[in-house]
Amino acid sequence: RIKASGLKLRFCTNETQATREKFVKKLQGLGFDISVAEVTAPAPAACRLLKERGLRPHLLVHDDLVPEFAEIDKTNPNCVVVGDAAENFSYANVNEAFRVLIGLEKPVLISLGRGRYYKETDGLKLDVGAYMKALEYACDVEAEVVGKPAKAFFESALAEMGVPPQEAIMIGDDIVSDVGGAQQCGMRAVQVRTGKYRSVHALHP
């Protein structure tokens, strides 16, 4: 109905366990009319940032996300990009990322989100934020976060639509990442009472 009304539409996700292609295929399977070009996600945002600043990343991400960085020069890395790597967060892998970071004259850590944990069918799982904190502490740096609730993330979604913030509305279930992030960017925001919505979070972000 939003599409039929002629309103512009973007899907903003913090998904970093799969490429946008995979993510879109899943949603299409659930009956959504959605294409890759309509999705704003952390990995492409990170790629833009890497290109703009001439950064060559060492990737600590999920295997399925690696294709998003196909066109990025990863030789002789001068920064670390951390995503929700899940099983790839082995001690060897985390330590390797740490060594790259601590070996840099000016360590740059880019994190694809700051989530603490999420829920899967078999229980709670540590999210990227926990490992971001581990690397921040070990190297005494502060990560640059791309993805919700980062202002730049919403700004890039707005730029892709060619719409100013005051003419856009964000709809989401997360009071901090979705609603808070959009509001800090000058947009209005609507919280849906589905997904991870909990009534205790409605008034106390």
Added chain:
Amino acid sequence: RIKASGLKLRFCTNETQATREKFVKKLQGLGFDISVAEVTAPAPAACRLLKERGLRPHLLVHDDLVPEFAEIDKTNPNCVVVGDAAENFSYANVNEAFRVLIGLEKPVLISLGRGRYYKETDGLKLDVGAYMKALEYACDVEAEVVGKPAKAFFESALAEMGVPPQEAIMIGDDIVSDVGGAQQCGMRAVQVRTGKYRSVHALHP
């Protein structure tokens, strides 16, 4: 010479990759006159704390440290103890500790030190502090640190000798963990210019 002089002596270590037995054997092999009873280490300090407060730990530690907790009830855990687990810091293990912690009504996290990293023959390694931070962030708790530079750690070494802080001197190579910790406890402290000593740290702890 210290022993011959009649002065009381304790060895204070933050080693948590091995039992005191193993640690002492290594030092004896290097020619030191030292016994297990003379060593103050984080694991026994944690055991005292666990017993005092009726805590049953889930252990996220190095395999070689587990025997230090042999006499501690570990059934139905109501806290998490994290040490320098090295290769045991797999995603599965860290996630399991996280699940125990987040499942507690009042999460208690005990950390055997707060080191950022250390150096081994094959390079730098992430230390317990990084994983402590990951769990702190994921569960929104603050860890209780045993081991240097915690005041309680030095106090227990003093209690074991039966000596008041103003009559004791700490000798170590780490300006923060050794010298700083001892001074905050009312002891005097001497920094040796060996080990991890770097001149830049001598005046700026």
